[in-house]
Every structure is written in structure tokens, then in C-alpha cells.
Amino acid sequence: MRNLSERISLKFVLFVGLAILLTYVPFIGNYVRIVNTLVHETGHALIALIGGDVHQISLFMNTEGVTYTSHSSWVGGFFTGGAGYVASSLMAFLAFWLISRKRYNILIVILVGLILLNVVLWVRNFYGIFWLLSFGAGFxxxxxxxxxxxxxxxxxxxxxxxxxxxxxxxxxxxxLSFIQPHSAGDATGLARSTVFIPVQAWGVILFAQSLLFVWFGFKKGIYRID
Known part of the structure; x- marks a missing residue:
């Protein structure tokens, strides 16, 4: 128990609890959750640029997003398909790492940079532009x-x-990979790319990597916020 208290602060627990509650508030919940959608779709886009093209990103009010890309090889499509959830997990880890070291301005600059990148290059739907400009102004x-x-x-x-x-x-x-394997988003896409690895396996892998980042953050003590 002592080891746990040395790695996770009460402030961290309170803010995670607040985040969970906030996501269930009508309208506001979906609005703030799109920050994760932004990171997810940007992850797809940045990897797609390595040997491919990004045509457009759309961010929607229901927190869904879509990135339209094209690739010159199977490898590019595969890594692009797996990049979204990894980018989300990595960004969450990086955010707490910077906060734990009081590098607040660096985190804001990174988030504003992601917003500017999407405004200038990729997002073209009305709600996506509205969200980017309003959230960016807040930062x-x-x-x-x-x-x-x-x-x-x-x-x-x-x-x-x-x-x-x-x-x-x-x-x-x-x-979804178990209940609706043909409609499990990135897991379905990865299964189509790999053929011999079923969608269920990709669903487990994508979830496991998110837990791995949380565990790594715990080991590094980044959730001990003063």
C-alpha cells in the first residue's frame, strides 16, 4: 500500500475520477473527449505520411473521427492502421510525464501544434474546424x-x-472485436491487412498496449502529482 501511495497521488485519483464523470455530461462530455480523437487520428496521419498521403481528417460531435489516407505499400497501410491507439496511449503518458516535471508550457505547445497541424493541413468538416479553433483558443x-x-x-x-x-x-x-468483428474499427482493418491474425487478437493487442503504457507510467512514478 505504501508503494502505491508513493507512485500515485490523491490528486491523480481525483482528476481521473473527475475525467470519468465529465465524459458522461451531455454535450460537454463529447466535446472534451474529442481531444483523444484528435490525437488518435493525427497518429494515423503522421504514420501515413511515411510512404503515403493524408487526404483529409474529419472530427465529429459524437467523438468519432476518420482519417482518409492512401499508401504505396502494404507495410504503410499496416502501420498506419495500428498507429491511432498507440498514439493515444503515448500522448496520455507524455502528458503526465510533462506535468510531473512541471513542463506545462511544453505540453500546451505540443497540443496547440497538433491543433494547428490539423487546421492547416487536414480537417475540413465544419464541426472539426469549430472544435479545433475553440479548443485551440482555450489552450x-x-x-x-x-x-x-x-x-x-x-x-x-x-x-x-x-x-x-x-x-x-x-x-x-x-x-467489439468479439461481438461485432466486422465492425471493430482499427482492429478489423488490421485483421484484413494481416489475414492470418484474427480481429479478436488485434482487439486484445490494442487494449493490452493501452494498459502497458499505464503500467509504464506507474513504474516511472508520473502519476505522483504534487
Whole structure:
């Protein structure tokens, strides 16, 4: 128990709990959850650029997103298909790592950079543009006008949402891979790419990697927030 308290603070638990509750609030819940969708779809896009093209990204009010890409090889399509959930897990880990080291401005710059990248290059649907501009404006206000306490608390909430969503969305895909294997999103796409590896296996792998990042964060003590 002592070892647990040395690696996870009460503040971390409170903010993760708040993030879970917030995701169930009508409208607001979906609005804040799209930050994970942004990271997920950007992960697909960045990997697709290695030997391929990104045509467009759409972000939707129901928290779903889609990235339209093309690839010159099977390898490019395979890695692009698996990049979304890994990007979400990695971003959640990076967010808490930066917060634990009080590198708040760096985290804001990274998030604003992702938003600008999508506004300029990829997102073209109305709600996607609205979300990017409104969320980006909030981050800029934090960067230039926010007090240190407000900045830390807001970023902790964003990081907690990223963490909760990275795990819960991967869990959902795992469940869908067993219940609706032909409609399990990235797991279905990966199964089609690999043929001999079933969709259920990919569902388990995608969920397992999200838990691995959480475990790694626990081992590194990044959830011990002062």
C-alpha cells in the first residue's frame, strides 16, 4: 500500500475520477473527449505520411473521427492502421510525464501544434474546424493568461481525459472485436491487412498496449502529482 501511495497521488485519483464523470455530461462530455480523437487520428496521419498521403481528417460531435489516407505499400497501410491507439496511449503518458516535471508550457505547445497541424493541413468538416479553433483558443488563453494553478489543473484534467479515453476506447474495440468483428474499427482493418491474425487478437493487442503504457507510467512514478 505504501508503494502505491508513493507512485500515485490523491490528486491523480481525483482528476481521473473527475475525467470519468465529465465524459458522461451531455454535450460537454463529447466535446472534451474529442481531444483523444484528435490525437488518435493525427497518429494515423503522421504514420501515413511515411510512404503515403493524408487526404483529409474529419472530427465529429459524437467523438468519432476518420482519417482518409492512401499508401504505396502494404507495410504503410499496416502501420498506419495500428498507429491511432498507440498514439493515444503515448500522448496520455507524455502528458503526465510533462506535468510531473512541471513542463506545462511544453505540453500546451505540443497540443496547440497538433491543433494547428490539423487546421492547416487536414480537417475540413465544419464541426472539426469549430472544435479545433475553440479548443485551440482555450489552450492559448492558458498559455498567455492562465495562473500557474489554473494551468496545472486544466492540463491535469486534459491528461486524465486522454488517459481514460486511451484505455476505454481500446477496451471498446477489444469488446467489439468479439461481438461485432466486422465492425471493430482499427482492429478489423488490421485483421484484413494481416489475414492470418484474427480481429479478436488485434482487439486484445490494442487494449493490452493501452494498459502497458499505464503500467509504464506507474513504474516511472508520473502519476505522483504534487
Amino acid at each position: 492559448l488563453l492558458l498559455l498567455f493568461k492562465g495562473s500557474s494553478t489554473l494551468v496545472q489543473n486544466c492540463l491535469l484534467l486534459i491528461a486524465s481525459i486522454l488517459l481514460v479515453e486511451s484505455v476505454s476506447s481500446a477496451f471498446t474495440i477489444q469488446m
